[in-house]
Amino acid sequence: xxxxxxxxxxxxxxxxxxxxxxxxxxxxxxxxxxxxxxxxxxxxxxxxxxxxxxxxxxxxxxxxxxxxxxxxxxxxxxxxxxxxxxxxxxxxxxxxxxxxxxxxxxxxxxxxxxxxxxxxxxxxxxxxxxxxxxxxxxxxxxxxxxxxxxxxxxxxxxxxxxxxxxxxxxxxxxxxxxxxxxxxxxxxxxxxxxxxxxxxxxxxxxxxxxxxxxxxxxxxxxxxxxxxxxxxxxxxxxxxxxxxxxxxxx
Amino acid sequence: xxxxxxxxxxxxxxxxxxxxxxxxxxxxxxxxxxxxxxxxxxxxxxxxxxxxxxxxxxxxxxxxxxxxxxxxxxxxxxxxxxxxxxxxxxxxxxxxxxxxxxxxxxxxxxxxxxxxxxxxxxxxxxxxxxxxxxxxxxxxxxxxxxxxxxxxxxxxxxxxxxxxxxxxxxxxxxxxxxxxxxxxxxxxxxxxxxxxxxxxxxxxxxxxxxxxxxxxxxxxxxxxxxxxxxxxxxxxxxxxxxxxxxxxxx
DNA sequence: GCTTGAAGTTGACGTAGCGGCAACATCTAC
DNA sequence: GTAGATGTTGCCGCTACGTCAACTTCAAGC
Numbered sequence: 001x002x003x004x005x006x007x008x009x010x011x012x013x014x015x016x017x018x019x020x021x022x023x024x025x026x027x028x029x030x031x032x033x034x035x036x037x038x039x040x041x042x043x044x045x046x047x048x049x050x051x052x053x054x055x056x057x058x059x060x061x062x063x064x065x066x067x068x069x070x071x072x073x074x075x076x077x078x079x080x081x082x083x084x085x086x087x088x089x090x091x092x093x094x095x096x097x098x099x100x101x102x103x104x105x106x107x108x109x110x111x112x113x114x115x116x117x118x119x120x121x122x123x124x125x126x127x128x129x130x131x132x133x134x135x136x137x138x139x140x141x142x143x144x145x146x147x148x149x150x151x152x153x154x155x156x157x158x159x160x161x162x163x164x165x166x167x168x169x170x171x172x173x174x175x176x177x178x179x180x181x182x183x184x185x186x187x188x189x190x191x192x193x194x195x196x197x198x199x200x201x202x203x204x205x206x207x208x209x210x211x212x213x214x215x216x217x218x219x220x221x222x223x224x225x226x227x228x229x230x231x232x233x234x235x236x237x238x239x240x241x242x243x244x245x246x247x248x249x250x
Numbered sequence: 251x252x253x254x255x256x257x258x259x260x261x262x263x264x265x266x267x268x269x270x271x272x273x274x275x276x277x278x279x280x281x282x283x284x285x286x287x288x289x290x291x292x293x294x295x296x297x298x299x300x301x302x303x304x305x306x307x308x309x310x311x312x313x314x315x316x317x318x319x320x321x322x323x324x325x326x327x328x329x330x331x332x333x334x335x336x337x338x339x340x341x342x343x344x345x346x347x348x349x350x351x352x353x354x355x356x357x358x359x360x361x362x363x364x365x366x367x368x369x370x371x372x373x374x375x376x377x378x379x380x381x382x383x384x385x386x387x388x389x390x391x392x393x394x395x396x397x398x399x400x401x402x403x404x405x406x407x408x409x410x411x412x413x414x415x416x417x418x419x420x421x422x423x424x425x426x427x428x429x430x431x432x433x434x435x436x437x438x439x440x441x442x443x444x445x446x447x448x449x450x451x452x453x454x455x456x457x458x459x460x461x462x463x464x465x466x467x468x469x470x471x472x473x474x475x476x477x478x479x480x481x482x483x484x485x486x487x488x489x490x491x492x493x494x495x496x497x498x499x500x
Numbered sequence: 501g502c503t504t505g506a507a508g509t510t511g512a513c514g515t516a517g518c519g520g521c522a523a524c525a526t527c528t529a530c
Numbered sequence: 531g532t533a534g535a536t537g538t539t540g541c542c543g544c545t546a547c548g549t550c551a552a553c554t555t556c557a558a559g560c
Contacts, residue, residue, distance in 0.1 A: 006507070016508085021547055036555060037509050058355065059348050062546070078359050085352045092345040095338050098309050102335045105308065109328050256536070266537085271518055286526060287538050312517070 002032065002040035012049055027066050028052060060084055163196035171236055172229060181239035190236075190243040205248035212240035252282060252290035262299055277316050278302060310334055413446035421486055422479060431489035440486075440493040455498035462490035 009016045022028035023039065028049055030039035041049075048069065055065040058081070068077050170189045179186055197203060203211060215233045259266045272278035273289065278299055280289035291299075298319065305315040308331070318327050420439045429436055447453060453461060465483045 004507080015548085017549085018547065020509090025546095038555085039508090056546095058352050059345075074359055078356055081352055081356050081359070085349055085356070088345050088349045088352065092342055092349065095309075095342040095345065099335055099338045099342065102308050102331055102338065106328055106331050106335070109324055109331070254536080265519085267518065267520085270538090275517095288526085288536090289538095 002042060003046070005030075005039050005041070008041045008046065008049070012046070012053065014049075014053070022049075022052070022062075025062065027062055058084065059088060163192060167193040167196070168232075168236075171239070172232055175229065175232060175235045181235060182242055186239050187243055187246075190239045191247075193240070194243065194247075203248075205244045205250045208244040208248055209241050212237035212244075252292060253296070255280075255289050255291070258291045258296065258299070262296070262303065264299075264303070272299075272302070272312075275312065277312055308334065309338060413442060413449075417443040417446070418482075418486075421489070422482055425479065425482060425485045431485060432492055436489050437493055437496075440489045441497075443490070444493065444497075453498075455494045455500045458494040458498055459491050462487035462494075 003011075005016045005019050009019060019028065019039070023030060028045060031042040031045055032040045034040065051069055052062075052065055055068055056062065060068070060080075064080060064084070068080050071077065167189050171186070174183075174186055174189070181187075194203075194208065197208075197211070216237050253261075255266045255269050259269060269278065269289070273280060278295060281292040281295055282290045284290065301319055302312075302315055305318055306312065310318070310330075314330060314334075318330050321327065417439050421436065424433075424436050424439070431437075444453075444458065447458075447461070466487050
C-alpha cells in the first residue's frame with residue numbers, strides 16, 4: 001500500500017515540505033512518483049524516514065545522516081557517532097564557559113561598570129590584541145601568558161585591569177609638568193608598569209626596552225596611551241629604557 | 251589617525267570581509283569613506299568593534315549585539331544578557347541529553363544491534379507513532395505513558411523492546427498452523443501482549459478490544475505486524491477480543 | 501457539466517554570518 | 531610605465547527547511 005505525502009507527514013510528525021526537501025536532496029526518494037508528479041511512499045521509505053529522523057534528532061547534519069544510512073557498515077556508523085559525540089561534548093563545554101563569562105559580564109555591569117572600553121574586557125577571556133600578539137611573539141608566548149593568568153589572585157586581576165590606565169594617566173600628568181624621565185616619580189610609575197606587564201610575561205632588560213620601542217612604532221598604542229599628547233609614547237619609552245638599564249638584569 | 255580596513259582587521263582578528271559585512275548591515279560604520287570608496291576607521295570605531303566582538307563571542311546574534319550597544323541603558327543590557335544566559339543553559343542541558351542518547355545508541359550498536367527498524371529506537375526518547383498517538387489519545391495519555399516509562403526496570407525495558415515482536419512472530423506461527431484464537435498457546439501470547447501494553451498504559455476491557463480493532467483499521471499496523479500475511483491482524487484482533495472478554499474487568 | 505474545496509505540484513525567496521570568488525579601481529614603489 | 535598590493539562592489543554558496551505564489555489534479559455536490 002502506498003501512502004500519500006500528507007499521510008506520511010502526519011504519521012511521522014514532519015511537514016510535507018520537509019519530505020519534499022528530503023526528496024530534492026536525494027535523502028528520501030519516494031517509492032513511486034505518479035505521472036502527475038505526486039509522491040507515494042511505501043513501508044521501506046517509512047522505515048528509512050524513521051532512521052533519518054532518529055539520526056537527525058541526535059544532531060547530525062542531513063549530509064552525515066545520508067552517509068551513515070548509506071554505509072550499512074555498522075563500524076562506520078559507530079565511528080561517526082563517536083566523533084559526533086566528541087563534538088557535542090566540546091560544544092557543551094564551550095557553552096558552559098560562555099555561561100560563566102556571561103555571568104561575569106552581568107556581575108560586572110551590576111557592580112556599576114558601564115560598558116566602557118576599560119572594563120568591557122573584565123572577565124573576558126580574550127584581549128583585543130591577542131591576534132596580533134600571536135603573530136608578533138608566537139603562539140607559545142601567548143599561551144604561556146594565558147597559563148600565567150590562570151594563577152591570578154583577585155588583586156592581580158584588579159591590577160591588570162586598572163594598572164596600565166593608572167600608569168598612562170600618571171605619566172601624562174608628569175610629562176605635562178615637565179618632570180624628567182629619570183625622576184623617581186616617573187620611575188615609580190614605570191615600576192608599576194613593569195609589575196603589571198609581569199602578570200603576563202617577564203621581560204628581560206632588552207625585551208622591556210623593545211616593548212617601549214614597540215609602543216612608539218605602533219600607531220594604535222600611540223593613540224591609546226597618549227590621549228591628546230602625541231609625544232607621550234616617546235616619553236614613556238625613554239622612561240622604560242632608563243628603568244630597564246637601572247633595574248633589570250640583562 | 252585613520253586605520254585602513256586591513257589594519258583594523260589584523261589588530262582585531264577579524265577579516266576585512268567581516269568588517270565590510272558589519273558596514274553593510276549598519277553594525278559598524280567606518281568613520282570615513284573616501285571618495286574612492288575606501289573605508290577608514292578611528293579609535294571610536296575600534297572601541298565599538300571590541301564591544302561587538304565581545305558580545306558576539308558571548309553568543310549573541312548580531313541583531314541583538316546592535317541593540318545592546320545602541321541601548322546604552324545598562325539595565326536593558328543586563329536583561330538581555332540574563333535572557334541569553336537562560337538560553338545558553340537550556341542549550342547546554344539539551345546537548346547533555348543528546349550526548350547521553352548518542353552514547354546509548356553507540357552502546358546499542360556495539361551490543362550487536364544493527365540499525366534495523368526494531369532496535370533503532372532503543373534508548374531513544376521518541377517513538378515513531380508518538381505524533382499520531384498524541385492526536386488519537388490526547389496529550390495527557392501520552393505524557394502519562396512517558397511518566398510510567400520512567401519507572402521502568404531494565405527488565406521492563408527489555409520487555410518493551412522485544413515483547414511485541416515476540417508476540418507478532420508467535421502469532422504468525424500459530425496462525426500458519428491453523429491454531430484457533432481461543433487456544434491456550436494463542437491466549438498466552440496475547441497475555442504477553444497485554445503485559446507489554448501495560449508498560450505504557452492499562453487498557454480496560456473495551457479499550458483493549460478497541461486497540462485490536464485499531465490494528466485492523468490501520469494500514470501501517472497491518473504491514474508492520476503481518477509480514478507477509480495480510481490477515482494476521484484480524485487473527486490478532488479476534489484473539490485480543492477473546493482475551494479481553496475472559497480476563498479483563500469491564 | 502460546472503463549481504468548489506482539498507491536496508498536490510514546482511519554483512523562488514528568506515533565514516545568519518559571513519567565505520570565496522570575479523571583475524574592476526586605485527595606490528605605491530621601482 | 532608597469533607591476534603588485536590593497537581596495538572596491540556584486541553575486542553565489544552554505545543549513546534545513548518555512549512561507550508564499552501560481553498552477554494542476556481529483557473527488558464530491560449541485
